[in-house]
Amino acid sequence: MTPFDAVVADAPPGGVWQGAAWALARDLKLALRSRPELGVLLLFYVIVVTLFPLGVGAEPALLHALGPGVLWVAALLASLLSLPRLFASDFADGTLEQIALSPYPLPALISGKIAAHWASTGLPLVVISPLLGLQFGLAGDELVVLALGLLLGTPTLSMLGAIGAALTLGARGGGGLLALLILPLYVPILIFGAGAVDAMRGGLAASPQLSLLGAALIAAAVGAPLATSAAVRIALD
């Protein structure tokens, strides 16, 4: 019997919420300290969206038809560009080892990291998208559906992306590999997200597409932290 037996007995069992809260708070703090990097990401989104009117010409009907698709594709690319932020620096400086050895459950810590990643990279895109939609002559209710779709869809992008980011940790040429791995998984989100605006434009309700985006969000919220945890453990071994 040593003094440590008491310490071990006091160890927090589980601690899902504390684990998620730790990761969320730490990653948000880090994001706030590296605002220029996040600004670059937002600027990337704005520029990609703005390139389309310049490239295809200022024909209002054409732009109006292209708008939702362009905004969604740009959101996918911006999400892809932000993914290496999620684990790469933690992997390089040894923090990821400490996270995987924490007494808190790894999926809880990962969930917190993904939530912080979405709040710092996905949420700004959602907020700015109605403004960019105006460039394409989208009407008020179309802008609402577009923003709502992005609000439901971008967290799913972060979660699916987390799996890919963890799987490509330590791989040479990880960035290109990540794109090949993740972009096909993004396709359903793109179809339903852009489809929601198209449906409403065609006089139909957007709710089926938005419901499907919501369903994808819930499914990813359950599965992605577990899959990402498994991938992180493989990367560390």
Next chain:
Amino acid sequence: MLRAERLAAQRGGVTLFANVEFALGPGEALLVTGANGSGKTTLLKIVAGLAQPDAGTLDWRGAAVAPFAAEARATTLYIGHATALKDELTAEENLISLARLHGAAADAATVNDALRAWTLEPQRALPARVLSQGQRRRIGLARLRLVRRPLWVLDEPATALDAAGVATLQALLAEHLAQGGIAVIATHQDLALPAGSRRTLQLR
């Protein structure tokens, strides 16, 4: 009780070590020495529950250690070669963040004690990016005072430390062992440990 039997590990198809055996009771420390590339870090990762041995078994507190097992995570403190510090955070924020990750309360008084013991007080509000290698190492080791765990796994803890830092490390180790703790330490330089607590393992 930590007991290794016929442990073996490979990296890239090359056998690093085989038939490694040791048994440590409360109050004992194992100093692992060996040339560069002899597998010290790999052995420590196995003990910490980060990697799986290719052969052999490792028992800790009467159960086989599986990588990332909850029991091992709650009882082991691993301080690896990488410092796990974030350049954007200050010395104090880094220390508190790492301690909380391990479930420690990290209240102001304990954190102040730890910073003072490692003479980090003047640097507490500086971002880790401007700190020297030795100071970064000190922040990592300051966790030893905040996170109470019976098993310490330390990979080259004395690297980049000055003489005063090594003395602080040795004092902490002596205190840990006196309380019945166990430590596994990979090191290139000799560490003074209390009489009777020292076990050694040479990898080749």
